[in-house]
Amino acid sequence: MNKITKTFLYFLIMVSLCLAETSCQSSRSSYNQRKSHTTGKGYVRKKASSGNKRSNHGKSSHGRVASRSTAPAKPVYGKRPPSTSAKSPVEVHESKAASVQAKEIIKAARSYIGTPYRYGGSTRRGMDCSGLLCISFEAANIKLPRTSNEQANYGQEVRLANLSPGDLVFFAERKGSNQISHVGMVTEVGGRNEVKFIHASTSRGVIEDNFYSEYYQKIFVKAVRPF
Template identity: 65%
Template sequence: MAACQTSGPTFSKRGEEYRSAREIAAAKRAARKSGHRKGKYAGGVTGTSKDRTSRTRMPSGNLDREVATVIEAARSYTGVPYRWGGTTRVGMDCSGLLCTSFQSINVDLPRTSDEQSRYGTEVKPKDLREGDLVFFGSSKRNITHVGMVTEVNGPSDVRFIHASTSLGVIENNLYAKHYQKIFVKAVRPPVF
């Protein structure tokens, strides 16, 4: 199984150097301290907040700073293809996405979705909030997939980010029929 950290630089596109979620978060903190609101964002898009695509949209302003940082780091991987055991922009699996995203706040999440399902306090679906982890599988004993809540827009519109085997890193509605069939539980990590 791959570790959450890479030993050296990885290139996502020819000539473009890979930046880890931790590096992205550090650059954003530095930009905030200097008071810049325009410039280069995690997804590589430049301009004002009106110019940003859904790929780089910011979490709502009332979120805890650490939750917002983790969500922003996860969203920076939107579109990265699925790769079992992957933790880089070349390829990412579901638990690797969360492991790498949580590193942006210096938290080492367990590596597998099954281990992550035991990391924190179980939460009822009606009490979900941004940063909570959602787990999928055939039963509580067979957790096979994980995602992280990015937006709670109402009782039937809860968005989560995950690494889909067919579409790569993407956000979906937890209440879509497919995800409701395989939803097992939700957990709030102890860091929030």
């Protein structure tokens, strides 16, 4: 074997060794890539699974919150519900205004005490029952109908237990009759069976009397609130 042949064989051996080393390195690189890829995929799965758990936990939590929010409220003991019978501010204002008007009207009516009775009259020279009310209500800029029958339909009827100053009370000429022939106005309510009213009596002129006297109770017909 000459020198050229030896050189050629040596060259082939070196090339083979280089190729073998390159193949080995390629195999190692492929293995590492597969290992890294597999490990990363496993981590992703685990992370996703963990995320799903957190996500499911969040849904469960929201579900429980929703359940609590839709549950009926427990009654609060020891607290009374707000009253629905309380008067509104408008009603309170109207009540106060009516009270002020009533005071003005009663004051005007009392200024005529002692005025003699006169049928159809409405002056200090003489007046009848409905005339007294007409001129007294003018002090509050209220124009009443002229006759007692017409005045009986002016306003809302009230029960005796609810009488207030300024209410009108109507009477018949005799017991058992519903034909209205006389009218007066409540001036004071001191309690049960303690009510005064002012009117123009045919025999005594303008005067205040006890509404609950036996005579007037026998001929009473109705009461009306004109405010």
